[in-house]
Amino acid sequence: MLAKLYKLLEENYEEIVEIRRQLHMYPELSFEEVETPKFIAAFHKKLGHEVRTQVGGRGVVATLRGSKPGKTVALRADFDALPIQEENDVPYKSKIPGVMHACGHDGHTATILALAKALNQLQDDLEGNIVFIHQHAEEYAPGGAIAMVEDGCLDGVDVIFGTHIWATNPLGEIAYRTGPIMAAADRFHLTVQGKGGHGAQPHLTKDSVVIASQLIVNLQQIVSRLVDPIDSAVVSIGSFEAKNAFNVIADSVKLTGTVRTFKEEVRTKVENEIRRIAEGTCHAADAEFSYQFLRGYPATVNHKEETEFIATLAPKVPGVTNVVETQPQMGGEDFSYYLEKVPGTFFFTGAMIEGREVTYPHHHPKFDIDEKGLLVAANILGAATLTYLENNGVQAVDKEQLV
Numbered sequence: 201m202l203a204k205l206y207k208l209l210e211e212n213y214e215e216i217v218e219i220r221r222q223l224h225m226y227p228e229l230s231f232e233e234v235e236t237p238k239f240i241a242a243f244h245k246k247l248g249h250e251v252r253t254q255v256g257g258r259g260v261v262a263t264l265r266g267s268k269p270g271k272t273v274a275l276r277a278d279f280d281a282l283p284i285q286e287e288n289d290v291p292y293k294s295k296i297p298g299v300m301h302a303c304g305h306d307g308h309t310a311t312i313l314a315l316a317k318a319l320n321q322l323q324d325d326l327e328g329n330i331v332f333i334h335q336h337a338e339e340y341a342p343g344g345a346i347a348m349v350e351d352g353c354l355d356g357v358d359v360i361f362g363t364h365i366w367a368t369n370p371l372g373e374i375a376y377r378t379g380p381i382m383a384a385a386d387r388f389h390l391t392v393q394g395k396g397g398h399g400a401q402p403h404l405t406k407d408s409v410v411i412a413s414q415l416i417v418n419l420q421q422i423v424s425r426l427v428d429p430i431d432s433a434v435v436s437i438g439s440f441e442a443k444n445a446f447n448v449i450a451d452s453v454k455l456t457g458t459v460r461t462f463k464e465e466v467r468t469k470v471e472n473e474i475r476r477i478a479e480g481t482c483h484a485a486d487a488e489f490s491y492q493f494l495r496g497y498p499a500t501v502n503h504k505e506e507t508e509f510i511a512t513l514a515p516k517v518p519g520v521t522n523v524v525e526t527q528p529q530m531g532g533e534d535f536s537y538y539l540e541k542v543p544g545t546f547f548f549t550g551a552m553i554e555g556r557e558v559t560y561p562h563h564h565p566k567f568d569i570d571e572k573g574l575l576v577a578a579n580i581l582g583a584a585t586l587t588y589l590e591n592n593g594v595q596a597v598d599k600e601q602l603v
Contacts, residue, residue, distance in 0.1 A: 201325055201590070205582045206518050208318035209575060215317075216578065217571050220310035221292035227281030227299045227306070230337035230344075233258045236279050236309075240334045243313050247320045249332075256347030258336035264319060266326025271592060273585045274331040274353075274360040275315070276538060277308035278338035287565035302567040304365035307551070307574050309334065311365075315578045319585065328589040331357055333538075341385070341496035343534035349541055358593070359506060360544035361584050362535050363577050368559055369550030371570045372521035374514040374580065376547040377528065378507040382500035383432075383460040384467050385532025386493065390415070390478055393488040396444075396451030405449045406487050409442050412453035415481045416440075419457075422473045433470055434460040434530055460530045462499045500536040500546055507545040509594040510584060517583050519576035521550075531562075549577040 209216075228236050237253060237260050244251045244262035252261045286293055286300040294300045301307075316332050333353050337344035354360070369375060392415065394408030416437050427433045437457040442450040459474075461467040471493045482489040514523045526548065535546045551573025552559055560566040588594060 201322060201586055202583055205318055205322060205586060206579055208321055209314065209578050209582065212314050212318060213575050216310050216314040216574050219313055220307050220571060220574060223279070223306035223309055224292045224301045225295050227294055227296055227301045229283060229299055230280040230340035231258070233280055233336045237334065237336065240279065240309065240313065244316065244332065247317060249316070249320070255353055256344055256349070256351040259344055259348045259351075259353065260334040261348070261353050262316065262332040262334070264316065264323065264326070264330045264332070266328050266589070267324050268327040270328025270589050271358040272329040272331060272356050273588055274333055274357040274538070274542070275312055275581055275585065276333040276335060276360060276362040276535065277312035278305045278335045278344070279309045280305060280337050280339050280344075282339055282563060284563065284565055288568055290568070300565070302564060303339065303562045304367065304551070304569055305338065307365045307569055307571070311574045311577045311581070315582050318578075319582065326589065330585055338534055341387070341494070343497060345534035345537040349537050354538065354541050357542050359588060360538045360542050361506070361510070361581055362538070362544070362546045363549045363581060364533070364546070365551045365569055365573055365577060366548040367551055367553075367567060367569050368561055369548060370521065370552050371550050371554065371573055372519050372576050373550035374510070374520055374523045374547060375526035375550070376507055376511045376514075376523070376545065377526050378502055378504045380462040380499045380501050380528050381526070381546060382533040382536070383462055383528065383530045384499045385496040386459040386467065386471070387496060388457050388459065388474060388494065389492045390455040390474075391490045392453045392455070392482060393490070394451060394485070397449050399447040399449055402449060406485060408450045408453040408487065411482060411485045411487050412440065412442070412455060414485075415478060416455070418477050418481050419474060422470055422477070426473055427466060427469065431466050432462055432528070432530075433466055434458070435470060435474070460532070462528060497532045497534045498536045498540070500533045501539055502545040503539065503543045505594050506543050509588070510545055510547055510580070513583055513587060514580055517576070517580045519572070519579055549573055549580065
C-alpha cells in the first residue's frame, strides 16, 4: 500500500504546490483566520470526510475512517501567518499588506490536504482511522492547540505525528530528536518607574533609562551565573521603550523580553530570578518596578518509541536524502500540548532552496522554501500513518524490515 501512496502523492504534487501558493497569497493572522478554515473544511467535505469546524475557536478537524477496525492516527498542520511584509519577488507573493506566510504553515496545510486526498483513495484497505488536525493560531500564545485539545480534537487518538518544513536544512533531510526538541516560550514585561525631569538636571531625577539599562545588564547574569551550565536557557530583551524629547529624562521605561527553557524547574527559576534582580536593581536606585511573566507554550517533548519509529522509517521514504539527530531548537511550538496528551513525535523536514545566494530563516520577509520538501513531508507522514495502522502501533513494527 505504501508504493501506491507514494505514486498518488507524486501524481498530486502539482496540486500540493497549487494549494500552498493559493494560501501563500492570501495569508491570515493568528486568531483572525476566516477564509483559510473555510477552504480546508470544504476540501475535506468534498472527499467525504467527517468534518468539525470552529474546533477550539477556528480550528478544523477532519476524520477519515478506514473500512477495517484499528487504531487512530492524528496528523497536525497549522495554518496561520505572521505580521510581516513580504519582500520576495515571486508570482505567489502575498496579496495582503503586512501579512505573510513566513514560517511555512501554508506548506504544512498543503501537505496534509494532499495527503488526506491520497489516503482517501486507500480507504478500502485502511485498518483504523486518521484524524487531520488543522490548527489555527500557532504563532501567537496562548495558541490554538490547547483550545483544540480542550475541545476534543484528540478524543480517541492513539498517536500523533507532525512535521515542520525547515527552510535552513537541506532539501529532504529529516531531523528528529527524542525528548525536548523545542523550548518553552515565555514572555515578560518589566516597567521601571523613576522620576523624570530636564536632561540638564539629572541630579533632580531618578533616570529610568540608566536604571533600566543596568537592569538589562544584570539580567544577563541569570543564564551565565545562576543556571546550571548543563541546562539551556535564554533571556532576551526585545523591546526598550522610553519615548521622550532629546532633553528630557524619562519618567519610566517599559521592557519586554522572552525566556526560553527546556526544564520546568529552570523555567520557574528564571521567572523568579528576573523578579529578584529587578527588585534589587530598582531598590539600589530608589526606583519602583512592575513585573509580569506570561507563560507561553511548554517545551515540545517527543516520545521515545514514536521518535525512533520515524527515525527508522525515514531512510526508505522517497525523497529523504539524510536522517539526522538534531540539536534542540530554542523556538517554541504549541505541538507540545498534543504531546502532553498522547504519544507522538514532531520532526523537521528540510526544504532549503539550493542555489539561492542567501538562505533566509523563518520569520524573515524573504523566507521561502523548495516546494519539493512538501512532497517529502507528505511521503513520510503518510508512511508513518500506514505503517502504524498496519502494525497496530509502533511496538509491533519490525524495525529490521524498515531499515
